[in-house]
Amino acid sequence: MSYIKADGIVIKEINTGEADKILTILSKNKGKITVFAKNSRRPRSKLVAGTQNMCYSNFMLFKGRDMYTMNSCDVIEPFYDLRCDIVKLTYVAHILELVNDIIQEEQPASKTLQLLLNTLYIIAKTDRSCELLTRIFELRFLAILGYAPYVNGCINCGSDDSEHMNFSFKKCGFLCNSCSLIDINAIPLSKGAVKSIYYIIHCSIKELFSFDVSEGVLQELGLITKRFIKDRFEKEYKKLDYLKSLM
Numbered sequence: 001m002s003y004i005k006a007d008g009i010v011i012k013e014i015n016t017g018e019a020d021k022i023l024t025i026l027s028k029n030k031g032k033i034t035v036f037a038k039n040s041r042r043p044r045s046k047l048v049a050g051t052q053n054m055c056y057s058n059f060m061l062f063k064g065r066d067m068y069t070m071n072s073c074d075v076i077e078p079f080y081d082l083r084c085d086i087v088k089l090t091y092v093a094h095i096l097e098l099v100n101d102i103i104q105e106e107q108p109a110s111k112t113l114q115l116l117l118n119t120l121y122i123i124a125k126t127d128r129s130c131e132l133l134t135r136i137f138e139l140r141f142l143a144i145l146g147y148a149p150y151v152n153g154c155i156n157c158g159s160d161d162s163e164h165m166n167f168s169f170k171k172c173g174f175l176c177n178s179c180s181l182i183d184i185n186a187i188p189l190s191k192g193a194v195k196s197i198y199y200i201i202h203c204s205i206k207e208l209f210s211f212d213v214s215e216g217v218l219q220e221l222g223l224i225t226k227r228f229i230k231d232r233f234e235k236e237y238k239k240l241d242y243l244k245s246l247m
């Protein structure tokens with residue numbers, strides 16, 4: 001029987017049978033895969049820890065006809081800090097839903113995995129704004145997948161006047177003030193929002209989370225990414241609305 005080793009993170013778990021689970025795992029080498037974890041809900045199973053949602057592990061898997069079967073797992077990072085904080089947990093649930101929806105089975109996903117792990121790590125280990133970290137994740141995730149908006153200047157005339165830029169969902173990128181007439185629904189952006197959006201899409205992964213924004217810019221980023229994701233993927237993501245009901 002052939003088996004593979006794979007580092008990956010559980011992004012979805014479904015209980016099945018008496019004590020089994022079917023997991024969706026985002027793995028380094030195989031992308032998104034479906035894995036059957038027999039008896040993993042039994043308290044004494046050696047699979048208990050590594051088959052929890054958000055757990056990053058090294059898995060030993062057998063490849064079957066329809067899905068993989070888990071033989072063993074060694075936990076690398078369980079992200080315990082996320083599990084006891086309802087706010088952090090909700091942001092992460094939103095991020096995992098996005099990844100699960102948008103990444104196709106066995107599509108190469110090593111960059112997405114790296115981004116996901118970095119994002120979860122910062123959400124888990126720091127007290128930085130989950131709202132900002134999530135916006136950064138969303139925009140960078142879109143860029144990795146080739147869906148980023150055009151932000152190198154005005155998409156119509158090439159002007160790079162960052163003080164007078166608008167965001168056009170219709171044109172999928174920035175429009176300068178003169179060109180904004182071609183899309184009357186384009187949203188005016190502050191200079192801070194223009195800089196932040198450009199930075200998130202183009203900076204190195206190491207520097208991705210090394211900046212902060214004002215409350216105003218954060219609201220602009222939220223407006224842009226939420227609408228952009230809704231338009232692109234024809235789905236409205238509502239998990240974060242739950243947090244507003246708690247405030």
Ligand SMILES: [Zn+2]
Nearest residue numbers: 154157176179
């Ligand atoms: Zn222009």
